[in-house]
Amino acid sequence: MLARFSSQDDELPQLHTLELTSERNSWWPKPKQLETLSIALGSWCIKALNFDLTHLKKITLGNCSLKECLDVLRVAPLLTTCTLIQCYKHDKEDIDLQLPPQPIAYPNIQTFQIDLYAPDTLDCISSFFLFPSLKTLSLTYSRKAVRVDASSIVRLLKEFQCPLGTLTLTFDRVELPSEGFAPLFLELPGLRHLQLYFSRDNHMPSNAILSLLSEFSEANVDGIKQPRYLPSLHSLKFTTTKFRDWSKLPDMFGAYTANDHTFIQHRCALKNVMISSRSDYPPRVSKKNPDPSSVYPIDEETLKRILWLGDYGGVKWCLQGERIKDDIIGLGKKWYGIGGS
Numbered sequence: 001m002l003a004r005f006s007s008q009d010d011e012l013p014q015l016h017t018l019e020l021t022s023e024r025n026s027w028w029p030k031p032k033q034l035e036t037l038s039i040a041l042g043s044w045c046i047k048a049l050n051f052d053l054t055h056l057k058k059i060t061l062g063n064c065s066l067k068e069c070l071d072v073l074r075v076a077p078l079l080t081t082c083t084l085i086q087c088y089k090h091d092k093e094d095i096d097l098q099l100p101p102q103p104i105a106y107p108n109i110q111t112f113q114i115d116l117y118a119p120d121t122l123d124c125i126s127s128f129f130l131f132p133s134l135k136t137l138s139l140t141y142s143r144k145a146v147r148v149d150a151s152s153i154v155r156l157l158k159e160f161q162c163p164l165g166t167l168t169l170t171f172d173r174v175e176l177p178s179e180g181f182a183p184l185f186l187e188l189p190g191l192r193h194l195q196l197y198f199s200r201d202n203h204m205p206s207n208a209i210l211s212l213l214s215e216f217s218e219a220n221v222d223g224i225k226q227p228r229y230l231p232s233l234h235s236l237k238f239t240t241t242k243f244r245d246w247s248k249l250p251d252m253f254g255a256y257t258a259n260d261h262t263f264i265q266h267r268c269a270l271k272n273v274m275i276s277s278r279s280d281y282p283p284r285v286s287k288k289n290p291d292p293s294s295v296y297p298i299d300e301e302t303l304k305r306i307l308w309l310g311d312y313g314g315v316k317w318c319l320q321g322e323r324i325k326d327d328i329i330g331l332g333k334k335w336y337g338i339g340g341s
Contacts, residue, residue, distance in 0.1 A: 061083070
């Protein structure tokens, strides 16, 4: 079969998707219009890419040098989705990575995902390429040596000048930005979906982030206040360890009057909030330990505010505890005797 694939006469005109994993590159097919490619370049020499990539729409490159990534992207102008996994940079490549006169524009790329394995990868990408139509950006920081620099994300977004709608940030055992997320959030007035993932080794800055989302501008002539950060946010997702800032969640929606249990709702766009909290050895809500507030410290007043936003504000909540079946809202309602369930 491999002999047939490697035949120079067989152009494989119907092949649209190719995924390769191998320790040697003794053969390589030659499809006419390959549209999806997933490959670990660490086991395949870049020079083996001897077929036409001009029709390629989706690509996943893994275990490759930054220069190899750039070489592939240069010859694939129709890409709409690009994923770079464990993209690294050799010191000896500094000479080879010469900046072009101006960044190369990829008007079709809408989704870009990258594992930031090297500290200056983002700045390098923004120097070589422009993604003016980018809608979804996913950044993974998965190496202790890589410091999270929010300013580099800001620079990339300014260079791209893109209508970003979805941002996913994954922090795995890395040092979080000392300057916080405020400069980044200010650059994303049109962001609709924010997803944040934090590993067990991180100190989760949920309090700081939720505090930013609870800041509002001064009221206008009509008495309406606007969110200072991420005013268009429609959905928010946290996945972290031992989430403890439940009382901050309803604060994102504006002032709350305790007398009549109503909100002066200023963040009307936010309709979906998901919090997933986990730990290695979670306690269990049981007859011996029936109080959910001792496991998940959510007080009755906060729970009522959350329920009000769900019933009258149209907000969908998904608050998962440290066990995947732990429904924090359901446990709280049962414990406090709210709603009879």
